[in-house]
Amino acid sequence: MHPHQNDQLLVALRHAARALAERRSIRDLEETLREIVVSAVHTVPGVDAGSISTTEHGHIETRHPTSETIRKLDETQSELHEGPCIEAIDDPPESGVIVAQDLAGADAELWPRFAPRAVDAGYRALLSTPLSTNGGPRAALNLYSHDADPFDEHSRTIAGLFGVQAALLLYGADQATHLQRAVDSRDLIGQAKGILMERFSIADDAAFQMLVRTSQDTNLKLTAVAAWLTSEKRRAAGIDDGG
Numbered sequence: 001m002h003p004h005q006n007d008q009l010l011v012a013l014r015h016a017a018r019a020l021a022e023r024r025s026i027r028d029l030e031e032t033l034r035e036i037v038v039s040a041v042h043t044v045p046g047v048d049a050g051s052i053s054t055t056e057h058g059h060i061e062t063r064h065p066t067s068e069t070i071r072k073l074d075e076t077q078s079e080l081h082e083g084p085c086i087e088a089i090d091d092p093p094e095s096g097v098i099v100a101q102d103l104a105g106a107d108a109e110l111w112p113r114f115a116p117r118a119v120d121a122g123y124r125a126l127l128s129t130p131l132s133t134n135g136g137p138r139a140a141l142n143l144y145s146h147d148a149d150p151f152d153e154h155s156r157t158i159a160g161l162f163g164v165q166a167a168l169l170l171y172g173a174d175q176a177t178h179l180q181r182a183v184d185s186r187d188l189i190g191q192a193k194g195i196l197m198e199r200f201s202i203a204d205d206a207a208f209q210m211l212v213r214t215s216q217d218t219n220l221k222l223t224a225v226a227a228w229l230t231s232e233k234r235r236a237a238g239i240d241d242g243g
Contacts, residue, residue: 030063103126
């Protein structure tokens, strides 16, 4: 590839990363995932379609595929537990990319059950790169091509670089989501403590201990007890939770 073309790709990558960070709030994890797919398909040369695979509790789920066909191919990899995206999640290489250049050729031997399904669906090549950091969600970006041998060295490099940036963004979005949940839980517990302090004329610490004791006695999470208290308070005040 000509150096000028390489510069153009790097500029496109920076623009894609900026769009991912700016277009939506980082707290919107699902929108972040969708934007990663859209930007990657438009940025990495040779790519016609894409998706993200995530894993939780041993189950692999496809997220934001660009078509129903891609969804089915991702689900096929999950069902067979075979394919580039499975390897990218379970055993990511040092290079950061798993490449199938021709699923109707030599690569068919690596994934003998998945390869013919992909070819029948009209996709000859697939590149998967992990989107995982230590402590973050386990995921992979999957980039499909109709053609054989579409991913040259520069395509693989761009995909790897995109994967690193997207992994950091995904990690940030995931952490922000957990942080927001923690803030919401703290606010809910604060409201519940306020209700108990008012009702029983007790101090903050005593109200918290009442919540903890009730949680233990009922085998419910502290937030569940707090939610019940606040909902009861709203019902007593004639406020409809369904709003």
